[in-house]
Amino acid sequence: MEFSLLGPIAVTTGSAELSLGPAKRRSVLALLLLQPNTTVPLEQLIDSLWEDEPPEHARTVVQGHVSRLRATLAEGGAEAYGIELATHGSAYLLRLPEELIDAHRFGELVALARPEAAPADAVPLLREALGLWRGPALTGTVTSPPFAAAAHALEERRLTAVEALGRAHGALGEHEQAAAILYSAAVNHPLREGLIAGLMRALFHTGRQSDALEWFHRTRRLLNEELGVDPGERLRGAYEDILRAEAAGGGRTGAARPAGAARGTGSASGGTASSGTSSGGGRSGASGDGPSGDGPSATGSGERPVDGTASASVQGSADRDEARGDAGTPGTGGTRQGTPGGGRGGSGSGRAGTPPRLLPRPPARFLGREDQLAALTTVLTDGTTGESPLAVVAGPAGVGKTACAVQWAHLYAGSFPDGQLFADLRGFGEGDEAPPAEILGDFLLALGTPPERVPSSAQAASALFRSLVAERRLLVVLDNARSSAQVRPLLPGGPHCATVVTSRSRLDGLVATDCARPVGIQTLGHEEGAALLGAMLGPDRVAEDPAAARELVDLCDGLPLALRAAAAQLTARPRWRLARLAAALRDERRRLALLSAEDTGIAAALRMSVARLSADDARLLSALATSADGHLNASLAAALAGYDPERTQDGLDRLTEMHLVDEEATDVYTISTLTQLFARDERGEGGESDTGGTGDRP
Structure with missing residues (x-):
């Protein structure tokens, strides 16, 4: 028996596919498969299944879907595979060997591939991994923020694997194959700069210099027109490498900039500096706060947002060229x-x-x-x-x-x-x-x-x-x-x-x-935060539920970036009330994912800050995140981190200077909820030994 998430939701046994029924039943199964061997509360299922307010009989509907899924799996011989759909109070648990899930097998194959160190081995592993995909992830589920976030995360993993396969072919000198693999992905994701950079390099190595440079200029125009940003580090680096290689090899005259290339300037478009808004894998936030997006406001109303959000971080390359x-x-x-x-x-x-x-x-x-x-x-x-x-x-x-x-x-x-x-x-x-x-x-x-x-x-x-x-x-x-x-x-x-x-x-x-x-510059209060939501969503939508607007401001810690991401969720779902999103954001496990718009969001912004910390300070931040209410003093911080008092105080001072911790009064420190959630996630994913950033760089 095999379970498919990488495409239409499906369960196959032998050569037959089990009949799973309507979209909500498939969605229940998908949510359980996304968290295998983990209890999933009934309330989480309800929140995820209904785009609008759930009906009064929602619990009965979900219970009916679970009952039918249990019968369907039993008819397919689930017991022989060690599969059980169990009820634990008001939660459900799908117990199964995780290798039966295609997304799990995909992740294992990608993790085994080492495109730079062992490209000959990486190519078949990555091809097998990508061969598991049968279409867009989670096809057939309902449209809701949890499923959209999960599908986006899976798609990001797929594109990362495509880029890795392109690098593996390139390391083997198989540049035609690399270009063919990267081309279709680049066409479908024209703003994903890592893909474009890889495609440019592959095209250049096949002798198609003009095509490679045209991809850069096309992407630069799209970034400027759609996002108001300049190319990021990887895309700009690929462009400059091609220009330097052409100049060194007697290529097209006048292609390389006479001054910038010699100095190693980072501006391929004639700009003063990189915008810092795009990572190798896509878009990130506006310049000035990395992906945090101290940048454009996606408002459509006549009002103006309180935080002055705009694409205020980058200068268009055409203007700078002029x-x-x-x-x-x-x-x-x-x-x-x-x-x-x-x-x-x-x-x-x-x-x-x-x-x-x-x-x-x-x-x-x-x-x-x-x-x-x-x-x-x-x-x-x-x-x-x-x-x-x-x-x-x-x-x-x-x-x-x-x-x-x-x-x-x-x-x-x-x-x-x-x-x-x-x-x-x-x-x-x-x-x-x-x-x-x-x-x-x-x-x-x-x-x-x-x-x-x-x-x-x-x-x-x-x-x-x-x-x-x-x-x-x-x-x-x-x-x-x-x-x-x-x-x-x-x-x-x-x-x-x-x-x-x-x-x-x-x-x-x-x-x-x-x-x-x-x-x-401080975070927004309730009145200012509600005004920002009103500017983005329309004042009437906020006025109909002012209590929910205040709660959203609190759940977003008053950060304009987080509020914009929350407003983006609501803008895409005009029938939703603010209270519906507030209820979803109360789940701390989902909050950071929901407060992201594509590959930008508060998690990406915080990651940039934490990446600049020393390993000791990153571990201290991770320890502070375990505080129950985010309020603590130096003694409690030392106990949580296992540091001596002097080392703890020095670390607290540095975290305060970086605005990751706030000193409200003498020896009274607070850490915001979103920072706590991010630091806990980082600790859970990488362990304490992997939390440190690049703070030791000169």
């Missing part, structure tokens, strides 16, 4: 100044007489954050000190830091007539952070420095940058910074310049050495 004149590429309209610097009033910009305008587009429907905007105005327009003012906008992942900084920058752009510069420092994104030399190179090009005059060292480039802007009225926005050391070389020195930095860290070093003024 401002930079495509880094000196002939024929792009970018007239360069003969000498670096030039005069005031933008004479040294990338286009003669035009100051650089590298800000991302303004955040759509920005509303609220008046206190933070006023604080930025106070800090950045203070001319009494005779120094270049510096503000640090800090807060937890997904709280809207980038949107606030970019909104202020657009409001006050007129105060900086010599230009506005923007760069994503990638401090909390996929891949490595942006090195200062890369960002400085882009700034110098935008300011009119000829490519051959851009210094290769960060120290020399920083000195030239400060010299060029010493007498200008210029605004610099440095988004998504990881550390003070990353920011310092990028600071202008002129008294008429101003700088805004956004980060999940407080960047205390900048406060100490550069007199930075912190501007904190």
Whole structure:
């Protein structure tokens, strides 16, 4: 007897397929198979089976479906296979050998494959794994958030296996096979950057350079038009590798950027920096908070969301190409100044007489954050000190830091007539952070420095940058910074310049050495959170159940990113009441999955923060997550972690600086519910030894 989840829900015995009946009965079986050998509460089944409010007789309906499934399995000889559908109080348990489930066998085969270390063995394993798929996962189940989340997770695993198979063929030199495998998946998932990057490399190795580059430009346009973001690390890296290989091999002239490639700049599209919004496997959140999505608001109403969510984290590559004149590429309209610097009033910009305008587009429907905007105005327009003012906008992942900084920058752009510069420092994104030399190179090009005059060292480039802007009225926005050391070389020195930095860290070093003024951004309260939901869903839908709206704000910890994901679930289901989603979110096992939109969400945002922790601090966070109510002091934290008091206090200080823990008062710490849930999941999946991030990286 075999159970199929990777396609239509089915049970086969021998060569015959058992008749499972209507969609809800298949859905009951699917939910039990997704949690084999685990008790599934009746209430969870009810919540998952009905798109609208469940009927009064829902319990009886579910019990009837379970009874019919039990009889169907018995008729198919389930007992001989060690299969039992048992009732445990008000819950059900499907007891069976997990290897009878195709999704389990798929996972085992993929885990055994090692496409880089043993590609010859990986190819047949991955082909067998992918051969188990018979269509979209969980076909035939009802449409509800739990099944949508489970189907999406299975599809992500399939696409990961497709990418791995492409890499295995590539490692064997079988690039035609790799291209054939990746092509159809790329066509069906045109925004999944890992697939496109793999396809580009395969096409290049088969001699189809123009096709490979066309895939990049097509994907870049789609990302910009549909999401307002630039290509991520893997896609950009594939593009640059192809350009460098062409240049080294005497390929098409003019394909490689003369300045950027030599410096290793991370901007394949002529941009100032990577947007940091796309992982190798797909889209992630907006720049400034990695996938957290301090970015676009998907509102359709006339109101404007409180957190100012917008695609405020990236600058379209076409706009940057215009401002930079495509880094000196002939024929792009970018007239360069003969000498670096030039005069005031933008004479040294990338286009003669035009100051650089590298800000991302303004955040759509920005509303609220008046206190933070006023604080930025106070800090950045203070001319009494005779120094270049510096503000640090800090807060937890997904709280809207980038949107606030970019909104202020657009409001006050007129105060900086010599230009506005923007760069994503990638401090909390996929891949490595942006090195200062890369960002400085882009700034110098935008300011009119000829490519051959851009210094290769960060120290020399920083000195030239400060010299060029010493007498200008210029605004610099440095988004998504990881550390003070990353920011310092990028600071202008002129008294008429101003700088805004956004980060999940407080960047205390900048406060100490550069007199930075912190501007904190907090989560939303009930009124603001409900206003955000109203802006996204329509005020009438929220007004009909204000208590449920307040509960949703609480369940989302007041984070705009989480609230947007919750609103996305409700937008897709216009017949749902807010209370229905609130009831689903009360299940802590499902909350993080439901607060995700495709491959972005609060879990992805938190993962970026935790990845920057040292192993010790990640283990401490994991221990804090076991606190019953999220409130604790240093003594309790030490007991939970098994650390000595000094080590615990140092760790708590670092977690507080990263906004993963909040110090409400002296020796009174809190950890938000969503952070607790994420840390518990990470602990359960990888164990304590696997929790550490990349905090030891230089």
